[in-house]
Amino acid sequence: MVLMIYLLARIPRWSSTTALPHSVFSTNARFPDKYPTRKASHLEAYKSGTESKAFLLSATFADLSKKSKVLHVDDSIIVLSKPSGLPTVRGSRGIPNSLASVAHKIHRMNGDGGGGAAVTDNVDIVDAVATGPSDGFGMTDGDDVLIDDDGMTEDRMVAHRLDMDTSGIVVFGRSLESVRRLHCQFREGKVSKVYEALVAGSRHLTVGDEFIIENEICRDALYPPWMTTTTELSRFHNQEAINEGQGTVKWQKMLTKSKSAVTEVSVVGHEIFFGMPATRVRLVPRTGRTHQLRVHLAGLGCPIIGDDLYGVNGIACRYGGIGENLVSEDDKEVEKEVQDRFERFYKGGNLLLHSKEIEIDGVDEEHLGQRMVFCDEQVPF
Numbered sequence: 001m002v003l004m005i006y007l008l009a010r011i012p013r014w015s016s017t018t019a020l021p022h023s024v025f026s027t028n029a030r031f032p033d034k035y036p037t038r039k040a041s042h043l044e045a046y047k048s049g050t051e052s053k054a055f056l057l058s059a060t061f062a063d064l065s066k067k068s069k070v071l072h073v074d075d076s077i078i079v080l081s082k083p084s085g086l087p088t089v090r091g092s093r094g095i096p097n098s099l100a101s102v103a104h105k106i107h108r109m110n111g112d113g114g115g116g117a118a119v120t121d122n123v124d125i126v127d128a129v130a131t132g133p134s135d136g137f138g139m140t141d142g143d144d145v146l147i148d149d150d151g152m153t154e155d156r157m158v159a160h161r162l163d164m165d166t167s168g169i170v171v172f173g174r175s176l177e178s179v180r181r182l183h184c185q186f187r188e189g190k191v192s193k194v195y196e197a198l199v200a201g202s203r204h205l206t207v208g209d210e211f212i213i214e215n216e217i218c219r220d221a222l223y224p225p226w227m228t229t230t231t232e233l234s235r236f237h238n239q240e241a242i243n244e245g246q247g248t249v250k251w252q253k254m255l256t257k258s259k260s261a262v263t264e265v266s267v268v269g270h271e272i273f274f275g276m277p278a279t280r281v282r283l284v285p286r287t288g289r290t291h292q293l294r295v296h297l298a299g300l301g302c303p304i305i306g307d308d309l310y311g312v313n314g315i316a317c318r319y320g321g322i323g324e325n326l327v328s329e330d331d332k333e334v335e336k337e338v339q340d341r342f343e344r345f346y347k348g349g350n351l352l353l354h355s356k357e358i359e360i361d362g363v364d365e366e367h368l369g370q371r372m373v374f375c376d377e378q379v380p381f
Helices: 002-010 040-066 099-108 176-187 232-243 248-255 294-301 329-344
Strands: 014-016 069-073 077-080 167-173 192-200 210-213 218-219 227-229 263-272 276-285 353-361 371-375
Touching: 040 099, 069 371, 077 099, 099 167, 167 176, 176 227, 176 353, 192 263, 192 294, 192 329, 218 232, 218 248, 218 294, 227 294, 232 248, 263 294, 263 329, 276 294, 276 329
Parallel strands: 167 353
Antiparallel strands: 014 210, 069 077, 077 167, 192 276, 192 353, 210 263, 218 227, 263 276, 353 371
16 A cells, blocks of 8 residues: 555556556556657658648648538637648648638628627538638738738637647637637636547456546657656656757746646447457546647557557657556557558548537627537547
């Protein structure tokens, strides 16, 4: 008992209503001897590959936009569900189409927030992705940013984001006040979200298990700019990088911070994915850290299928920096085969992680103090 208390005080934690395997609490699982060091050329190659991929896919972003779904529109907010592969915002790479572009177009089509009742049923998502700067969607030279009379632009409508590879629900504000109120809810932890994911293998998870992952996460000096689980070893490497003057002052400041991250996990069921074992899980993040769900599941030894950062073939710190010793060599071979088949055969997206439900406080006068729930139960995998 004393040893277990000591371990729980020293290592990232899982708390559970159903006991997890004893190996979860293994000190070997928490502190690998070393991280493989990525060479600078590896990072540059990844950046180059990402930019090339974005460039090649840019022609298909409009098609991806048409696969977005309108869940709700009223005077204050627009709620959309996006496919995997579509960015929430255009970002710095000059991507011509994004979910924010669709939201802004819908905003303009429906009276700049003055349309009254919800008009979800009247919105044609295909019309909302008509290209061309004159439509407020798409760019010819990267400089066409439409500003409405109410001061709203695509970027100003954004209250939160999903990773490009994650599918699911995003809420946009239709006025500066609506966005401010949404920002406050996210900042104060008043927004509840539910995700569903398909993870590789995971024979050590039992259907019906419910548990909480409480591992802190931080930036990873050995695999910039990605994340890792906070351990004594990761703190050591981050401090070493700071002492050596790695990166900018801003980056060094980021390396000093470790943030609490809490995820509730429910094991829904085991299934077969392209002939290989997989496990479906329900996730409720109680904090909103960068790559939180990906790092937490990878650290549990069951990375999300399609995760090219923290998975078995990931180019960041694999298994979230702590989970590799939870997985047998046989299971690693299974996970590699699952990932290989995913890359060869799966055409539905880049990461099997879907935001299926979001619950917020109403932000307009009519709904202030009321909880509003939006769902997209059509999980694409």
